[in-house]
Amino acid sequence: MRLKILWMLVLVPGLLSFAPIPPAVGHIGWLSLRVTPLSINFRPADPDLEPSIAADNPVLVEISVEFSRPWRLTLRADGELRGNRGGVIPISNVFWTPSVSPPFINGNLVSRNPQLAASGQGPAEVRGELNFFLRNSWDYQSDEYSQTVTFTLAVL
Amino acid sequence: MKCKSLVRAVFLFAAVYLSGQEYQEMRINATIETRCKIELSTNFVSFTRSGQPTGALIPQNEPPVVVTVKTTTRRAVRIYARIVVTGDLTDPNSGATIPAEAISWTASGSGFNSGSLSKATPQQIGDWNRSGIYQGTLTFNFQDNTSYYPGTYILVVTVTVSGF
Numbered sequence: 044m045r046l047k048i049l050w051m052l053v054l055v056p057g058l059l060s061f062a063p064i065p066p067a068v069g070h071i072g073w074l075s076l077r078v079t080p081l082s083i084n085f086r087p088a089d090p091d092l093e094p095s096i097a098a099d100n101p102v103l104v105e106i107s108v109e110f111s112r113p114w115r116l117t118l119r120a121d122g123e124l125r126g127n128r129g130g131v132i133p134i135s136n137v138f139w140t141p142s143v144s145p146p147f148i149n150g151n152l153v154s155r156n157p158q159l160a161a162s163g164q165g166p167a168e169v170r171g172e173l174n175f176f177l178r179n180s181w182d183y184q185s186d187e188y189s190q191t192v193t194f195t196l197a198v199l
Numbered sequence: 200m201k202c203k204s205l206v207r208a209v210f211l212f213a214a215v216y217l218s219g220q221e222y223q224e225m226r227i228n229a230t231i232e233t234r235c236k237i238e239l240s241t242n243f244v245s246f247t248r249s250g251q252p253t254g255a256l257i258p259q260n261e262p263p264v265v266v267t268v269k270t271t272t273r274r275a276v277r278i279y280a281r282i283v284v285t286g287d288l289t290d291p292n293s294g295a296t297i298p299a300e301a302i303s304w305t306a307s308g309s310g311f312n313s314g315s316l317s318k319a320t321p322q323q324i325g326d327w328n329r330s331g332i333y334q335g336t337l338t339f340n341f342q343d344n345t346s347y348y349p350g351t352y353i354l355v356v357t358v359t360v361s362g363f
Binding site: 126 | 220273
């Protein structure tokens, strides 16, 4: 029996670590993060008339933390905004303002570097919108740009 | 019994450990259109003949015209700013004319060119090959000639900017 228990100790964490995390709505145990929509768009605009372009939709973030520990939400861009024809816009030109503060805070994206968007002490049920903006510029090359941003909710 | 408790504890540990982080991916899309605009500091320049010798170059009475070209463009696309003229300088009272070609300009600023007006072809005042804001000045001059009748002559020119 002791031997079986020992095997369980070794195997169970190893097997579970490969458990898939649902891409749209993650909910394992005591932590939940929902982000909608999963895509936002910045339409073209005259930089003189619109120095900052608002995204077509605010991003609704719903957080549920059932731990009684500190938690934080970070946003990480996988890289710069990249265009189909080779254009590049530094992702740091994308910033957000929250509808609820705290726990959400202002911030801007940084390539491959998680940026704090919200934090608190669990347990918590939080719902708020992040309004994303793109700093407009005459220096941008005309192109169709895109990039992926990962929202990560972590209990510390 | 002891074994079941231990297994439960292991599962609990694994669940707590794994559920300490959640993530979601969001896509950001942005469209930047090809766009250009031109701004002039003034829409009026004038020249005054004051007894200069024949063929004298008379500078405009006003300060140089500041030209600002703003453009977002694709790679390998050139942006051209041009002056388009459709007629000659004309005195509306007498009907006398002076060829548009009598007016020239000197340019300063990155990408700006000096030149002369032409009824035959739009004349280039500058060209650029990438997005940005370009500012320069144009100082217009009038090539006088004693054969021109005294009068007040008027000419309307159009400044355009476009990408090719």
